[in-house]
Amino acid sequence: MLLGLFSLLLFQLIGETIARGSGLPIPGPVIGFVLLAVALAASPGLRREVDPVAAGLLRYLSLLFVPAAVGVIQQWGLLRVAAVPIVAALLVSTWAALIVTALVFRFVSTRLGLSGPDGEAR
């Protein structure tokens, strides 16, 4: 458990170091996520340690967005500069992206025979 938490922080630290060092526009935690996936695939021992910590963190993922989202409410005034185009763009684009992503996923997986007759992936 302790080793699991240590590993998550260590991989984030490595990710941050690579992100800063390389100047790539990719956040450290995302690089840490990729590196941890590689390490976990290679080591079942590491998986046993990280599993319970990851499960605990991901169970409360919604909670972790609350402090930043409270900050957004305080910035509400920023939206007033062009409220109609902004709100319309956010609604249209989020819905369009959800629909297109899901439909293309289903279309390709059905074409390749990767999903069953009920549309559920096997």
Add this chain to the structure above:
Amino acid sequence: MDGVFRLWVYLSASPLLWLTVTLGAYALADRIALAARYAPIANPVVIAVALIALLLHLTGTGYPTYFAGAQFVHFLLGPATVALAVPLVREAARVRRLILPVLAALLAGSLTAIVTAVGTGWALGADRAILMSLAPKSATTPIAMSIASANGGVPALAAVFVVVTGVIGAMSVTPLMNRLGLKDYAARGFAAGLAAGGIGTARAFQVNPLAGTFAGLGLALNGLATALLVPLLLTLWR
């Protein structure tokens, strides 16, 4: 009365109070969401934020004071992002089998998110700074802020758009997918993570573990895709 006032002065400036409030508000919000059987409209992030914002307003507390306490929760976003690798590796066989649908949906979805956001804003007369802040709105916050600032957008505005996009996506993904008759939780989750980032991913984990796994993948891949596609599209446009 003087004693109570001094206690308030002490507590309101200490990180302990606002950390406790954040956890308490979320616990209450989660109870409400559970009572509503996790209906999309009863999003725990939205409820918790509303409760906290109301309390901050009533007590005249500024965001910096609040964040001094809440930062301990905020800090865990980093390790939690790294932790998304765990369910991904657990489902490695399925992810490998579905790699072509994943990549096709990534390209189509990422392009759609960027082009429809900029296109709608442009058609309704938004200026360039707003358009460039809208372009990366489906990526995670740090990516969106750096893309916005590199292309003439406003980073603070981009951060606001990411959170609002996450909330819109988290609240509409379930009804939209049901309307489309889409039962595949890999596809539903991937769409939620790609289009609505971390808040969409949190919603996906609430609905189904497989959806959460693919949402985490969608979130990470779309961060990379957006960082590559926005500059590319801008070059083509000019």
